Amino acid sequence: MRKRYLIDVAPNDQLIVFCPKSLLRDRVMKRIAFGSNSMTVDFYPHPDRNDRIVISREIQKALQFPDLRIPLHTFIENEVLTIGPIVGIFTTGFTQNPEQPIGERTLFFSKLLSVNKPVGALTFVFGDQHIDWQQGSIEGFFYHQHKWQKYEVPFPNVIYDRLPNRRSENSPKLRKVKERLQKDYLIPWYNPGFFNKLDVYERLLQDGSVEEYLPETHAFTSFSHIESMLSKYGHVYIKPKNGSLGLGIHQIIYDKHTNDYYCRYQEKNDVNRLRKFPSLERLFEIVFAHQPLDRMVVQQGIHLLRIEQRPVDFRVHTNKDEGGNWQVSAIAAKVAGHGSVTTHKRSGGEIKTMTEIFPSEKRNEYIKKLEKAALQLSKALDQNMEGIIGEIGFDLGIDRNGDVWLFEANSKPGRSIFSHPDLKSFDLLTRKLSIAYAVYLAEKALLHPEELYK
Structure with a gap:
């Protein structure tokens, strides 16, 4: 487990950073960094606290560091102490309403940013219009103490792509922004694009390791x-x-x-x-x-398991965690509406927990099969799709013989299953993991970039 430190801001203009003795031990450090900003400072051991780093107001101002009282990670490389990470979430659909800055998706983003503290990252939302290329800074929307606040911050360590649809993803203007931040500033960008069904199928078929899950x-x-x-x-x-x-x-x-x-x-x-x-x-x-x-x-067509004569399929979420490893983060059953071609809620479908629809013996058997398939498929997609993938939502089916089938893989999975009261804890887990993975990417980019861009 990486150690995190609270960053205190002292009301002076000295270019001195006080660090825990354990952080300074046998190390030479000459600079401090936050996002794309860095500066030369002197380092001294903190006289009596081992849980915090103290910077001056002058350093805070130069680094453009928002003091939100969140314990942050530290990364040390080439005599530079980096505090953070700072994670930018890139999207569109901003409004002039200070209480609903991202329109109807404001609630989703406020919930996503609320995991800042347990994960140990400073996360903000921004669009292309908030970037000041000349100054190398971004006007970021932070959600802190139950309200939205704007801070001018440096370019982030990592960017999480939350563009809402294919239209915005295919915008030449937004593509140019993404390319510039990735290529000119070497910022890791994860969950970069929507999947195409046929493309996913053909790549997985060529992979060979997951052929058993692929319907023709x-x-x-x-x-x-x-x-x-x-x-x-x-x-x-x-x-x-x-x-x-x-x-x-x-x-x-x-x-x-x-x-x-x-x-x-x-x-x-x-x-x-x-x-x-x-x-x-x-x-x-x-x-x-x-x-x-x-x-x-x-x-x-697959002859699916049925519950009360209605077909049932399964939404399985997988996320990469703080170690960069895939894990299953949520499973829910979706029961089709009467006469419906899909199990979606808008077609009369119902979200159910596995406990609600299966007796314990069958439930455990099906959960194991779905988890195994989702993890194998996640690894195969990770190997065969472009970009850095951090989360996937799978629509999987189980047929009457007990075989698992992949219907769809979503790189930006919807979150409708989390409306079920018994799935709230999985909602929190998926949000935590999506930001915890950013911490992993930031560390890789700073300490082992060759592994990230191989």
Whole structure:
């Protein structure tokens, strides 16, 4: 466990830092750093405290250090003592409302930043408009003592990507900001992009270590290809390559006794529909009349476990921890709404704990299977996707034979499962781990950058 120290600010202008004796032992230190700011100072042992570092007001001002009374980590390399880390969370959607600075997502960010103290990091939210490139500083939004405060701070040690959608992610302006901070300032940037379903499938298939979890998935090419998959599996799913929240998913079912085709989907007014067609061509003419099929994937249908005749799948969150290792941080069951093609809440789905729906013996068996699959898939994605990944939300299914299947991997997982009162502790754990991993990245960037950029 890394030791953390409270940073006291003394009301003087001396360029002197008082440190615990244990921190100074057999070390030569000449500079102090906070984020991208650093300066030359003199170091002296603190006469009687071993739990804090004392800097002057002059040093605080030069480092642009906000005094929020949070014990912070220390990293020592090349005669420089770095205090922090300072973690920037990059997003969009800022407003002029001081109480709701990030609009409807303000509550999410206030909860995320509230783990500052237990994790030992100074975390703030910012957008591209808050960067002063000439001064090398950022106007950051901090959440402290239950209110939002703005501080001018240096460029951070690490950046956590929380861009809200693919549109913002593909913005040339924001891409340029990201590239500049990564390449010119060598700031590690984690959770950099949304996953594409087909891309994920193809990369995992090439990896080979997780093939058993992958349902057959292809880009849409022809009706004859769908016909062959229907004869093989009985039903298939048509999904947007870049979809999220269960939007645009259609289930197509073939009845071999009557030669009829059925399509289950949700209309724009959130009404679940099941329609019958005499042919696959007719089904596509009517249901997919205004949808670009070249943006769709076709996926093997799975006969899922059912609870009270309703299909159930599972959301499994994984996070990297303060040691950079993957761990399962939450598991919840999602039971489909009546007649719904997905288990999403907006389609009438219900979030349940594993305890609520399975007896203890089956529950333990399923939890073990889901954890094993999620950890194997996390490691495989980590190896095969670009960028630094710190968290993943998996939608996994278990079929009637007890086999686990991957339906989707989300690099910016939604948090709807945490609305369940019995999953609040997992909500906190996932938030803590997402920032604890930033501490790990900051340490790597400062002490072993070659491991980070290999």
